[in-house]
Amino acid sequence: MSLDFTEHEEAFRAEARTWLAENSPGRLPSMDTTEGAAAHRVWEQQLASGRWSVVAWPQEFGGREATLTEWVIFEEEYYLSGAPTRITQNGISLLAPIIFEHGTPEQQQRYLPTMADGTDVWAQAWSEPEAGSDLAGIRSTATRDDSRGGWVLNGQKTWSSRAPFADRGFGLFRSDPTAERHRGLTYFLFPLTADGITVRPIPQLDGDPGFAEIFFDDVFVPDADVLGGAGDGWRVAMSTAGNERGLSLRAPGRFMAAADQLVDLWRERGDEAPTMRDAVVDAWIGARAYQFYTWGTVDRLQDGGDMGAAGSVNKLFWSDLDVGLHETGLALLGAEQELRGEDAPHGGRWMDDYLFSLAGPIYAGTNEIQRNIVAERILGLPRGEKRS
């Protein structure tokens, strides 16, 4: 990278690189298995002990108060070291930013330290069978219980990532059935072990239970576990959706590392699939473009801008890049591409990561939703057919 980093940033990079070289476990078993989840929790504790688990957070919650630039530097080094995708990602990337923004000091003290050290793994519980990308269609209810000072949750959430092995969940419930779709929603935090909660794991396309359905049967949640105000859930949730679709979930180091592995695979297998040359190069070019694009975004954010609808451009690009990159990797493996697990070349890494990539264009607002956002909010095209 031929960008001018400050001495302080370079020192930060060097410290991260050294620590990761000495501590990175490399690939771990899937976090969506009993064994893998346990291994990931150990790794999260180790990260936290080196104060690398939440580098951008304030010191008092276990962070290093890293700047946005330093955070991206850390992410680059993290993935270059071969370290695994984070089991704490839902909490750190999606929930923590809104606990910082909307949470009370008491909630911050109660939730952030155990999130930082991996004690509590969080699952997101947004989607419902009738409300996927269309979150405003949520039907699960929260009924006021003044006698106990809280709310009673009922209904069903589904496609809840990490839920089978997580400790706690966060999600939206309809607290005012008379209000319009976007209003009358409230944001709740709850333990997945609470009375009345049933978690039913759902095997994903990769065979592991990365999803679950969560059933709520008169689950009591005290007022202390409402995030933001009652009825304010949509605004709170949107502040995390922008985050998820934007920079935080997909740092460039992840794609650059995968693209470099693809180039290595081309060296190893290219002779067997010479027509894949352009696809290999284009995947690498895409990862490089994403890296530069991210540095531009960092600049804009540090100048006081926000991601806004550009997060949708970002998500469209990386999700398509990720799928294409892994399809190319599989093509290079020839007939062995369909094998999974230890029998497969490279320990099955290409098929595992391909199956993972296939979720990218679906979650966090499908790519069709994202294209509408880009067309309407960035290009300024008319909304057309009525949506309430």
Add this chain to the structure above:
Amino acid sequence: MRFAISAEQRSFGQALTGLLTAADVPAATRAWAAGDDAPGLRLWGQLAELGVTALVVPEESGGIDGTPLDLAVAFECLGHHGVPGPWIESVALAPSLLAGTKHHELLADLADGTARVTIAAAPLTPYALDAGSATHAFVLDGDALSAARATSELTSVDRSRRLHVVEADGPSEILADTAVARGLDLAALACSASLVGAGERLLRDSVTYVGQRRQFGRVIGEYQALKHALADVRVALDFARPLVHGAARGLESGGDDATRDVSAAKVAATDAATLAARTALQVHGAIGYTMEHDLSIWILRVRALAGAWGTTSHHRGRVLDHLMRSAACTSD
């Protein structure tokens, strides 16, 4: 760490945009295509006054000694407005090649806009653009540079690109490898920036059009199929530009990765601009498929620039060669 263009570069781009928006560039481009150079040369002079022709000429030769990123900013504007003439050849390529040769005195005339240079450099760009209106023509053959004369004219798909077959007309001088490599990288960079600019223009005009054109009782921009196609163009251009700027920064600091990044930029810019052109034609429908409509200026320009200063196949090859080399080094 800064990646975004500077405030000075932004205001430079705004000055160019202001000048070119006020000028009737499509008319100048159409005149240029018909053999009338006068409006195009007036533009050349006006842009020279803003410093475009002096951008990468050294200060001692009357230039600005600007950066490759300055060049990228300028060429995105030129591409956006479809300005005709041998700009890449004169502004991006010639200064690197001519410095240190007996032609170095030409640099001052290039800088102030009184000279216009065209250069054929087979196999990347075998024909000299606008040799008829340029004041000087050269042939670059490997590392040998010679003055040249035009022998015949060829027809480009973009009629405002008047291509000429040229042959050496005088003794050749051997250039330093680094001068040739830098010149060709700057040409490919300027070409990439032009493509991004042209792609942005195609997208902008398409968005305007679909917001006005009505079919089946509604504005066609309401149809999701068109929205999604145009959103994909937005994404492609948004990720091509950082490669152009990143490559420019690399050329500025002289890193070994710069050449690879220039090639990556040419590939991405060509692909993004081609998508913009095809999408623009599709959303305009039959009216876009006419020479009368100004859209033709950019659709055909993109097609022509796709092959100039290295095809995507050439540049993909360069990216892969570099990756293979660098990976081989790290595995030793």
